[in-house]
Amino acid sequence: MARKPRSKTATKSKLPAVRKQKAAPPAKAKATTLAMKPTPEITFDYLKSNLFRTVHSDGVIGGITPPGNVHMAFFCERVAIPRRIIFEADLNKRSGIMKLGQEIKRETRDSIVREMEVDVIMDLTATRNLHNWLGDRIKELESRHSRAARKKRKK
Helix, strand or coil, rough: CCCCCCCHHHHHCCCCCCEECCCCCCCCCCCCCCCCCCCCEEECCCCCCCCCCCCCCEEEEEEEEECCCCCEEEEEEECCCCCEEEEEEECCCCCCCCCCCCCEEECCCCEEEEEEEEEEEHHHHHHHHHHHHHHHHHHHHHHHHHHHHHHHHHH
């Protein structure tokens, strides 16, 4: 009796394929060197979702969620746009066309607006990774600033 072929989807793993790197040639300096074992690799492809967007952030507000994750709401600051503006109206009786006149009244908030752009919720591991990544970016920026300041002093 012939066996049914397996479906291709049943044999594929959901995880990315792990490839082995070629081993480096053994060192010639010592005859007793151990053979190098190949290092496994995992490849990540970065794709943008349909909701991907670039946002500007002036700050973040948040805290710890009840299940123990870190919650961050990124915001941008701006002056308040008016809630309402009232203008005089000039109606031309002959043509029926109304022209906009002078502004009479403007209703606005008496505050600065912090418009929430995006919420991010991370577990402890992801938060530590973000902390380390931000620390590295801060060091890069500080290094750039100090090099620029030294160049400026030399001129």
